[in-house]
Amino acid sequence: xxxxxxxxxxxxxxxxxxxxxxxxxxxxxxxxxxxxxxxxxxxxxxxxxxxxxxxxxxxxxxxxxxxxxxxxxxxxxxxxxxxxxxxxxxxxxxxxxxxxxxxxxxxxxxxxxxxxxxxxxxxxxxxxxxxxxxxxxxxxxxxxxxxxxxxxxxxxxxxxxxxxxxxxxxxxxxxxxxxxxxxxxxxxxxxxxxxxxxxxxxxxxxxxxxxxxxxxxxxxxxxxxxxxxxxxxxxxxxxxxxxxxxxxxxxxxxxxxxxxxxxxxxxxxxxxxxxxxxxxxxxxxxxxxxxxxxxx
Ligand SMILES: Cc1cc2nc3c(=O)[nH]c(=O)nc-3n(C[C@H](O)[C@H](O)[C@H](O)COP(=O)(O)OP(=O)(O)OC[C@H]3O[C@@H](n4cnc5c(N)ncnc54)[C@H](O)[C@@H]3O)c2cc1C
Numbered sequence: 056x057x058x059x060x061x062x063x064x065x066x067x068x069x070x071x072x073x074x075x076x077x078x079x080x081x082x083x084x085x086x087x088x089x090x091x092x093x094x095x096x097x098x099x100x101x102x103x104x105x106x107x108x109x110x111x112x113x114x115x116x117x118x119x120x121x122x123x124x125x126x127x128x129x130x131x132x133x134x135x136x137x138x139x140x141x142x143x144x145x146x147x148x149x150x151x152x153x154x155x156x157x158x159x160x161x162x163x164x165x166x167x168x169x170x171x172x173x174x175x176x177x178x179x180x181x182x183x184x185x186x187x188x189x190x191x192x193x194x195x196x197x198x199x200x201x202x203x204x205x206x207x208x209x210x211x212x213x214x215x216x217x218x219x220x221x222x223x224x225x226x227x228x229x230x231x232x233x234x235x236x237x238x239x240x241x242x243x244x245x246x247x248x249x250x251x252x253x254x255x256x257x258x259x260x261x262x263x264x265x266x267x268x269x270x271x272x273x274x275x276x277x278x279x280x281x282x283x284x285x286x287x288x289x290x291x292x293x294x295x296x297x298x299x300x301x302x303x304x305x306x307x308x309x310x311x312x313x314x315x316x317x318x319x320x321x322x323x324x325x326x327x328x329x330x331x332x333x334x335x336x337x338x339x340x341x342x343x344x345x346x347x348x349x350x351x
Contacts, residue, residue, distance in 0.1 A: 056160045056161070058083050058085040059081055059083035059084070059164065059350050060076055060163065060166065060347070061149060061162035061164070061166075062076075062085070062086045062168055063087055063140045063165070063167050063168060063169050064095060064167070064323070064325070065086050065088035065093045065095065065136070065168075066088075066093075066095020066097065066168060066323060066324075067094070067095060067119070067123060067336050068168040068322045068323020068324065068338070068339035069088070069166070069323070070086070070123045070126075071322075071335075071336040071343060072166045072340070072342055072343035072346075073086045073130070073132045073343065074123075074126055074127065074340075074343065075340040075344045076166075076343040076344070076346055076347030077131070078343075078347070079343065079344045079345075079348040080347055080351025081346070081348075081349075081350040082131060083350070084131075084132045084133065085135065085160070085162075086127075086133065086134045087136075087140055088135075088137075088138065089137070089138065089139035090136065090137070092120075092136065093123075093124045093127075094120030094123075097117065097119055097120045098116055098201065099193075099197045099200045100116030100117075100196070100200075100221075104248075106333065108333035109333055109336060119332065137154065138151050138152065139151070139152045140152075141157075143167075145313055147162055147163065147165070147318060162318075164320070164346050164349065165319050165320070166321075166339075166343065167307060167319065167321050168322045168323045168325060169306045169307065169309060170323065170324045170325055171304055171306050172306045173192070173193045173194075173299075173300075173301070173302075173303060174191075174299075176189055176213075176270075176297075176301075179266075179301070182269040182270070182280075183269040183270035183271055184270065184272070184273070186272040186274055186277075187275045187276070188207055188272070188276035188295055189270070189276055189296075189297045189299070190296070190298050191298070191299050191301075192214075192218040192219050192221075192222045192298050192299065192300040193218060195222060195298055196218070196222060196225075206231075207231070209295045209296065210226050210231050210232065210233050210294065210295075211233075211234045211235060211237065211292065211294040212233065212235070212297075213237050213267050213298070214237075214238065214299055214300035215240075215244045215245060215261055216244040216301075217245040217246055217330060218303075219245070219298070219300025220236070220243070220245045220249045220300075221249060221253055223236055223253055223254065223257075223259050224253035224259075227259065233259050234260075234292065235259070235261065236260070236261045236262070237261075237265050237266065238261055238263050238265065239264065239266045240264070241263050241264055242263070262281070262283075265283050265284060266284060267280070267281060267282075267297070268280045268281065268289060270297065275295060276294065276296065276297055278292055278293040279294060303324065303328045305324060305325045305326060305328060306324075307321065320345075322338055322343075326338065
């Protein structure tokens with residue numbers, strides 16, 4: 056199998072790159088995603104706040120996804136969902152896996168738009184066991200918003216980035232008790248707008264210069280030891296759920312070791328983490344236009 060342009064990841068960045076490459080004249084584009092739907096992270100983001108620059112409106116993640124996916128339907132971009140790219144080789148071949156098996160694909164240009172992954176509790180020197188009830192914020196967002204699962208009731212959040220604060224508000228709105236957001240720095244890590252929308256109106260406490268030093272519980276988490284970084288004092292706090300929002304890491308394992316060949320381009324969160332979808336899309340459009348123009 057062959058294609059001129061392979062794009063890995065049909066999130067906002069991958070779709071934007073595909074649309075621009077098509078508009079620039081490339082007529083042989085394969086856009087793949089391992090999920091069964093387009094949009095990447097967006098379908099699980101039920102809050103409003105997407106696409107202000109692009110559409111002049113604050114859309115929810117699913118609405119934003121519908122708009123960009125609809126634009127794809129007016130092009131000849133081949134979209135293949137439920138298809139994971141397993142490996143990329145230096146001879147410009149990719150190994151694709153879907154329900155029918157493995158396929159080797161030769162491409163001329165590759166745009167990697169594989170997003171990012173969350174940093175987990177394992178990245179911190181936290182003592183104790185790892186019982187059930189410890190989740191990343193993205194995990195609970197997917198569990199609650201896409202699968203309708205319950206995650207617990209007494210919630211402590213570690214990390215005050217955008218994802219942590221967005222989920223703090225959702226927990227309150229769904230009847231859970233947010234004990235506190237714990238942050239090692241002396242200021243919240245999110246955009247100001249998320250602090251003012253998600254924390255202030257709900258009076259959610261943020262414990263600054265504090266971290267989780269140990270986890271307690273057998274089977275399910277029953278509490279944590281908090282350490283106040285300036286005084287060194289420690290205290291024990293009961294909770295049945297710990298949600299970590301410790302930051303995002305660009306996901307580019309697929310091209311690790313390949314160096315910087317002239318056929319490889321990175322777009323969106325796998326290049327650098329974008330707080331706003333508009334910024335991820337603008338970057339991807341520029342790359343799509345440049346790469347697509349080579350085939351015009
Ligand atoms: C919780 C959260 C809230 C946000 N809130 C806002 C907001 O309010 N307003 C705003 O403007 N922006 C917001 N953002 C930022 C914005 O949503 C992102 O920057 C943008 O959506 C990233 O798009 P992406 O395409 O780079 O990555 P992703 O959306 O992560 O897409 C990557 C895709 O690549 C696929 N993929 C990865 N590896 C493979 C592989 N090997 N084979 C096949 N497919 C693969 C994945 O399945 C995924 O679908 C938020 C982000 C998060 C995480």
